Each structure stands twice: as C-alpha cells, then as structure tokens.
Amino acid sequence: MANPSSKATVPGSRELQTSSTSPGGAATSTKSDDGANPYEPRVMGFFIRVGMHDPNVENYSSRDFYSNLLCNTLKTHTVRRGHVTCFATVTPAVANYFGGLHGGAVAAIAERVAIAATRTVVGEDKEIFLVDLGMSYLSAAPKDVSSFGFLISHFWLNPKLYLPWDVHKPLFNMQAELIVDGAVVKSGRNITAVSIEFKMKKTGKLLFTSRATFHNSPLAKL
16 A cells, blocks of 8 residues: 555656755755746847847848948958958947947958958959858947046046037047958969957057958859
8 A cells, every 4th residue: 555645757757956055064955846947038138138139120120231241341441452441430339239340240341351361362353252261259338438537537627629519419539449450371273361459549559369261263154
C-alpha cells in the first residue's frame, strides 16, 4: 500500500528547485511553481529602455532608410586614388543609449567609406561585394564632447559670444566630429582590401579601426 504522504512524480515534469545554505548549516530549498525565469523582467526592461517596441520605429520603415540616415551623418573631405577621407558627426540619430556613436553605425560608416575608397581603384565595369568586415572598438565617440563646467565658465567669461540668445536654438554645440579615413591596402584582379580609421577631429584620438575586403567581379553580360 502506498504511503499517503508520498508525492507521485510525473515523467517529464520537473519543478525548478534551488538550494541554499542557512547560517546554521541547514540546507533550505525554494520552488517555483510557474517556472518563470527571474531574469526575464530585467532583460525585457533593458530592451524597452533602449528602444524596443518603440512605436516611432514604424515611421522609419521606408526602403533603404538607413542609407539616407548615414548620408546625413557623413561629409566628404578629400578624395584621391586609393584614399577617401570623410567627416562624421555623432548626432542623436546614430547615438546609442549611452550617448556615444552606436556600434552598428560605426560598422555601417566603415563599410560606406571602404566602398568609396574601393571605387577609386576599381572601375564601374566591375561589381564589388563585401566579403569580410572586421571592427575594433578602442574607445567611445561621445555625443557630448564638453564638460558642463567648461561651458558655464566659457559663457561667463564670453557672454557676448552667446547673446542675444534664441531660446529655440541650442546654446552649445554638443555633437562630436570624427575624421574617417579609408585607404586601399591592396587591390588585385579579384580582391580589394581597405583599412579604415576613426579619429576625433579635435584631438586626433584613435577611436575605431576597421578592415574591409571586397570581391571584384565583371558585370554580367545579358
């Protein structure tokens, strides 16, 4: 006869059980009836804070919108054979949750500059395909490049530079500018390699490096 106090175990159903040791040395256990993951609220909260489920995303679902976003960030500085230099501005549109240049935007900008540099040595009679893109994130590119204390002191010592002040315009320019330099390292019959560097325009500090490899192939003849 089965013991009435015993509990039958159903195959395939296990309850989540964790054990801990009390100060007296006795082991205590806690069970989760619903089996919910205790980390799920934290993870979902993080995704929501960084923009997940933002209804504004639907307003930017047009085709190739990301390319237009990057074009507004980049400005061409110099172009010569095997070498392209651009200026990139860290605007809020390409900034991450912490105010720096988003890592995905860094990679996308590196790809665009690498394509531009490749086109200075590969003719229009060939198509180019990205086959490898390596990134090294050495430092952050902040959106706010000045300390608040410096701004206040500068305003106090030079008020005529800022007055009269239009309340509808920002008092200070907080957007960092970067120099993005793309140089062709090697270009052969089928492969072109490009090196890209991101530096702060003001200080020359190296922030990111990248290396892109493209495959060159003749245009298909119809």
